[in-house]
Amino acid sequence: MAKVTVPVIRARKGVEKIAMVTAYDFPGAKLASEAGIDIILVGDSAANVVHGFDTTLSISLEMMAFHVAAVARAKPHSLVVGDMPWMSFHISPEDTVRNAATLVRAGAEAVKIEGGSERIPHIERLIAAEIPVMGHLGLTPQSVHAEGGYRVQGRRLDTARRIIRDAQALEEAGIFALVLEGVPEALASVVTDRISTPTIGIGAGRSADGQVLVFHDLLGMGFGRYPKFVRQYANLRDIATDALRRFRDDVKTGNFPGKKETYRVDPGLEEALQLEETPSTANVFSL
Numbered sequence: 001m002a003k004v005t006v007p008v009i010r011a012r013k014g015v016e017k018i019a020m021v022t023a024y025d026f027p028g029a030k031l032a033s034e035a036g037i038d039i040i041l042v043g044d045s046a047a048n049v050v051h052g053f054d055t056t057l058s059i060s061l062e063m064m065a066f067h068v069a070a071v072a073r074a075k076p077h078s079l080v081v082g083d084m085p086w087m088s089f090h091i092s093p094e095d096t097v098r099n100a101a102t103l104v105r106a107g108a109e110a111v112k113i114e115g116g117s118e119r120i121p122h123i124e125r126l127i128a129a130e131i132p133v134m135g136h137l138g139l140t141p142q143s144v145h146a147e148g149g150y151r152v153q154g155r156r157l158d159t160a161r162r163i164i165r166d167a168q169a170l171e172e173a174g175i176f177a178l179v180l181e182g183v184p185e186a187l188a189s190v191v192t193d194r195i196s197t198p199t200i201g202i203g204a205g206r207s208a209d210g211q212v213l214v215f216h217d218l219l220g221m222g223f224g225r226y227p228k229f230v231r232q233y234a235n236l237r238d239i240a241t242d243a244l245r246r247f248r249d250d251v252k253t254g255n256f257p258g259k260k261e262t263y264r265v266d267p268g269l270e271e272a273l274q275l276e277e278t279p280s281t282a283n284v285f286s287l
């Protein structure tokens with residue numbers, strides 16, 4: 001499979017839908033790559049689905065770099081995008097570039113930033129530093145406290161207009177793709193029509209240029225309530241629990257390990273070992 005790059009994603013608009021999934025480690029990235037996924041987002045959702053935090057605000061840049069590095073070691077054919085965690089792009093454009101460079105050095109080929117026009121100076125500096133940027137509008141989980149929860153965005157004319165204006169401003173700043181999360185389909189459709197940058201929806205209906213889901217949601221490995229927009233393509237939680245239960249039962253009953261899972265020595269050596277006298281504890285201590 002050919003490597004997916006930023007220009008490849010830009011050229012997909014109106015030609016072929018983009019499939020993006022989150023992944024946080026080596027096996028996740030291998031699976032996504034082997035399945036032909038276009039973009040792996042090393043999302044800050046790792047805070048929730050991997051580390052068990054309540055919000056994404058708890059994950060640090062160092063933790064994100066750790067996940068990006070594990071994904072990059074899989075050398076996926078998919079484009080690797082590192083999510084900039086909360087407070088890594090909120091202070092100054094200089095700080096933002098330094099923090100993004102940490103993710104790029106860990107193996108990210110682009111970064112994602114939540115927010116609208118207020119992020120333009122930071123995005124421009126990243127692009128000037130040759131770091132491709134993916135935007136993220138609509139329901140932005142890092143705004144959970146400011147918004148008072150996770151709510152669908154752009155349901156009113158004024159908020160819908162703001163999202164359209166923000167999308168145009170981000171495009172002008174040079175983003176290569178835009179995540180639209182938790183917005184009505186009609187709004188995602190207008191944004192997708194008005195910008196020439198590919199849009200990637202999550203809870204944004206069918207009109208976006210691509211779709212993204214969180215790895216653990218898609219595979220049924222979550223432990224909370226799944227959002228309405230999730231389609232579960234497998235139930236790995238049940239499969240894994242069943243496998244672990246069978247392992248436990250086999251251990252308890254002595255059914256594991258069997259002959260096939262056991263190393264052997266030549267029968268002669270085995271016999272010699274059996275016959276050899278084991279030194280008593282007293283002897284061992286007196287040695």
Ligand code: KIV
Nearest residue numbers: 022043044045083179
């Ligand atoms: O962190 C994440 O998983 C995301 C996606 C939901 C787009 O930002």
